Every structure is written in structure tokens, then in C-alpha cells.
Amino acid sequence: MPDTFDLAVVGGGVLGLAHALAAARSGRRVVVVDREGRANGASVRMPGIVGVTGQPSGAAWRRAKRSRDVWADVAAQASVRIEHEGLAIVARRPEAASALEAFMATEMGEDCTLYTAEDGHALFPQFKGAMSAVFWSPHELRVEAKSAMPKIAAWLAEAHDVAFRWETAVTAIEGTRLTTSRGTIEAEAIVVCPGDDFRSLFGETLAKAGLVRAKSHMLRVRPEEGFELPGAVATDLSLIRLPGFAELPEASALRARLETEQPEHLAHGVALIATQSADDTLVLGASRQVDATPDPFQTQAIDELILEEFAAVFGKRPKAVLSRWTGTYAFNPERPVVVEAPAPNVRVVVAASGAGATGAFAIGEETIADLFGKG
Numbered sequence: 001m002p003d004t005f006d007l008a009v010v011g012g013g014v015l016g017l018a019h020a021l022a023a024a025r026s027g028r029r030v031v032v033v034d035r036e037g038r039a040n041g042a043s044v045r046m047p048g049i050v051g052v053t054g055q056p057s058g059a060a061w062r063r064a065k066r067s068r069d070v071w072a073d074v075a076a077q078a079s080v081r082i083e084h085e086g087l088a089i090v091a092r093r094p095e096a097a098s099a100l101e102a103f104m105a106t107e108m109g110e111d112c113t114l115y116t117a118e119d120g121h122a123l124f125p126q127f128k129g130a131m132s133a134v135f136w137s138p139h140e141l142r143v144e145a146k147s148a149m150p151k152i153a154a155w156l157a158e159a160h161d162v163a164f165r166w167e168t169a170v171t172a173i174e175g176t177r178l179t180t181s182r183g184t185i186e187a188e189a190i191v192v193c194p195g196d197d198f199r200s201l202f203g204e205t206l207a208k209a210g211l212v213r214a215k216s217h218m219l220r221v222r223p224e225e226g227f228e229l230p231g232a233v234a235t236d237l238s239l240i241r242l243p244g245f246a247e248l249p250e251a252s253a254l255r256a257r258l259e260t261e262q263p264e265h266l267a268h269g270v271a272l273i274a275t276q277s278a279d280d281t282l283v284l285g286a287s288r289q290v291d292a293t294p295d296p297f298q299t300q301a302i303d304e305l306i307l308e309e310f311a312a313v314f315g316k317r318p319k320a321v322l323s324r325w326t327g328t329y330a331f332n333p334e335r336p337v338v339v340e341a342p343a344p345n346v347r348v349v350v351a352a353s354g355a356g357a358t359g360a361f362a363i364g365e366e367t368i369a370d371l372f373g374k375g
């Protein structure tokens with residue numbers, strides 16, 4: 001006899017868990033199926049920033065805010081530590097300060113502050129390099145992704161009776177039946193959250209979604225004794241990458257200057273993001289190389305570009321690099337969230353923005369409301 005559920009979720013990454021939570025909260029019996037022994041994709045390789053500021057304006061920004069609130073609630077209930085809150089963007093150039101001034105005039109500038117260089121140096125003594133301004137957003141949360149994911153899965157199992165089938169690949173879906181590498185599962189509704197595997201299930205549907213894969217370099221480093229970040233930290237490079245800033249006309253002058261002054265960073269999609277963990281180590285990223293099949297190599301020269309930007313802000317390099325890794329994620333800047341309905345009871349959901357963890361819990365609520373109705 002196959003197992004029978006109201007909802008089967010394929011994929012135990014953050015997007016799959018978010019769908020499982022939304023369905024379980026609406027009283028559904030849920031199973032999550034993943035071919036790995038635990039989440040091991042983008043959801044544990046990311047720095048874990050639940051970012052609101054920098055999301056595209058409008059619906060995506062509001063979705064990020066809603067999702068951040070659910071993240072805060074989930075973190076409290078699943079014993080996931082919030083490592084730090086807020087985001088500082090160090091404007092190294094006057095053009096970056098101008099883009100930030102323009103951002104402050106939008107609705108997304110709500111509750112954010114733009115400090116002069118003088119005030120910024122006084123408030124954030126960690127920033128030793130030359131700068132034109134410092135922007136502070138209070139909205140962001142940061143979790144340690146690699147430990148947060150198993151904790152959330154364990155909490156879903158315990159508190160919401162969500163069943164998990166790890167080490168189980170789903171090879172076909174027909175009607176209400178999932179064929180897996182370990183027998184069959186029956187579910188009234190099915191949500192597929194395959195991360196950057198757009199080929200194994202509903203490959204024809206996803207081939208039309210314009211998805212590619214983006215590869216990113218990450219490093220864990222040891223800073224000087226006593227070094228403390230105020231929150232997540234980014235620089236000018238993020239202002240031409242994060243859509244909420246990049247879409248502003250004022251970002252053009254900054255882009256032009258960066259093309260002249262940091263062409264190597266731009267060529268490898270490098271934008272510094274620095275975060276800190278409970279053991280005081282820092283997680284640094286990130287690069288972005290887009291390809292159908294990203295190569296598996298972590299090129300030292302790209303890591304150097306990340307470390308160089310770190311030194312430009314903090315005045316020196318970290319004491320030691322402790323580990324390095326790469327991660328890949330689905331990417332389509334034109335469709336940051338891909339939702340397909342290949343059958344009335346099936347949804348395929350891919351976060352394709354490079355910020356899928358941020359919006360995940362709100363996306364999960366939207367899909368479940370769409371599948372089962374809001375009641």
C-alpha cells in the first residue's frame with residue numbers, strides 16, 4: 001500500500017520546507033521527499049541572509065517583508081539562532097551615496113538611515129576605509145543556514161507532524177502518484193521545489209522558464225580578535241546587483257564608474273557580503289557565474305576579489321581563511337519566482353533570484369492558498 005498524504009513536497013530545501021509549513025498550518029498532512037540524506041543544496045550553502053532591502057520594489061519587497069516575519073517566528077519556535085539583524089551598506093564612492101539617497105526617497109527607505117561619512121565612522125568604527133556614506137537597514141535577519149535547515153526540518157516533524165522521506169529520489173509524478181526510488185507515495189496535491197535541478201521532473205515545462213544555473217563562491221574566515229560586525233555588510237558592488245537599488249536611475253553613474261574601476265569584480269559577479277556567526281567567524285561571499293553547467297572549480301583569483309573588497313572596507317584582510325565552498329542556484333533575473341502548474345493538483349516552484357531563502361515562507365503561503373484555497 002502506498003503512503004497517502006494531503007500534500008507531497010518534492011525537495012527538502014528551504015522552499016520545500018516553507019511549503020510544508022504553510023500546508024501543515026492549514027491542517028494538511030504533509031510529506032517532504034528529498035533524494036539527499038539532508039538538505040545539501042543552495043539552502044545550506046548560502047550565508048543565510050533574509051534580506052528585505054534590495055529586493056525589487058512593489059510586490060516582491062512586500063513579500064520579502066512578510067517572509068521575514070515568518071522567518072522570525074519559525075526561528076523562535078525551531079530554536080534557530082538569529083545571528084544578527086540589519087544590513088549596513090558602505091558607500092565607498094559618491095555615486096553610491098547618491099544611489100542610496102535616491103533609495104531613501106522610495107517607500108523602501110522606510111525605517112532605514114543614511115549616515116554621513118563622519119557619522120558612519122563614529123557609529124561603525126569597524127569601517128576603516130574611505131567612504132562617502134553608510135546606509136543602515138534594520139530589516140534583515142541572518143541565520144546560520146547549515147544548522148538552521150536541519151532544525152527547521154526537525155521542528156516541522158515534531159510540532160507539525162510533517163513526514164520526511166530522505167534519501168528518496170522522485171522519478172515520476174502522474175496524477176496523485178509519486179514514483180520514487182523507494183516505492184510510491186499518494187498525495188492529493190504535489191508541490192515540486194527542485195532547486196536548480198530543472199531537468200529531472202517536468203523538464204519540458206521548466207525548459208520554457210528561461211532558467212540557468214548560477215554558481216557562487218563563499219568563504220569562512222577568522223577575523224582579528226574582538227572584531228564584530230554590526231549586521232550584514234555590503235558595499236557599492238551590491239548596489240548595482242540588488243534589484244531594489246539597481247533599478248534606480250541613480251545607479252547608472254555608479255555602474256559606469258565600477259565598470260572602469262572594478263572590471264574584474266563585475267566580470268565575476270563579485271559583490272561583497274559579510275556576515276558573522278556565533279563563534280565570531282565571518283562568512284564572506286559572493287561571486288556569480290552563470291552557466292547551464294557551472295564548472296566545479298573554486299578559482300583562487302575570484303576568492304581574492306572578495307577578500308580585496310573586504311580589506312577595502314575593513315582596512316585589513318581577515319587573519320585566516322578557514323574554509324571555502326561553492327553553491328549553485330536557479331537563476332532568471334526576468335522571473336525571480338517561477339511557478340508552473342503542469343496539472344491542476346501540481347505546482348512546480350523555483351526561486352530564481354539568488355535570494356530564494358528570503359521570500360520562501362511567503363511563496364509557500366501563496367502556493368498553498370492557490371492549491372487548496374484560502375480556507
Ligand SMILES: Cc1cc2nc3c(=O)[nH]c(=O)nc-3n(C[C@H](O)[C@H](O)[C@H](O)COP(=O)(O)OP(=O)(O)OC[C@H]3O[C@@H](n4cnc5c(N)ncnc54)[C@H](O)[C@@H]3O)c2cc1C
Pocket residue numbers: 010011012013014015016033034035036038039040041042043044045046047048049050051168169170171193194195196197200201216217218285286326327328329350351352353354355356357358359
Ligand atoms: C552561495 C549562495 C549564496 C546565497 N545567498 C543567499 C542569501 O543570503 N539569502 C537568500 O535569500 N538566498 C540566498 N541564496 C539563494 C538561496 O540559497 C536559494 O534561492 C534557496 O536556497 C533555494 O531553495 P530551494 O529549496 O529551492 O533549493 P535547494 O536548497 O537547492 O533544495 C532543492 C532540493 O530538492 C531536492 N530535489 C531536487 N529534485 C529532486 C527529486 N527529483 N527527488 C528528490 N529530491 C529532489 C534536492 O536534493 C534539494 O535538496 C544563495 C545561494 C547560494 C548558492
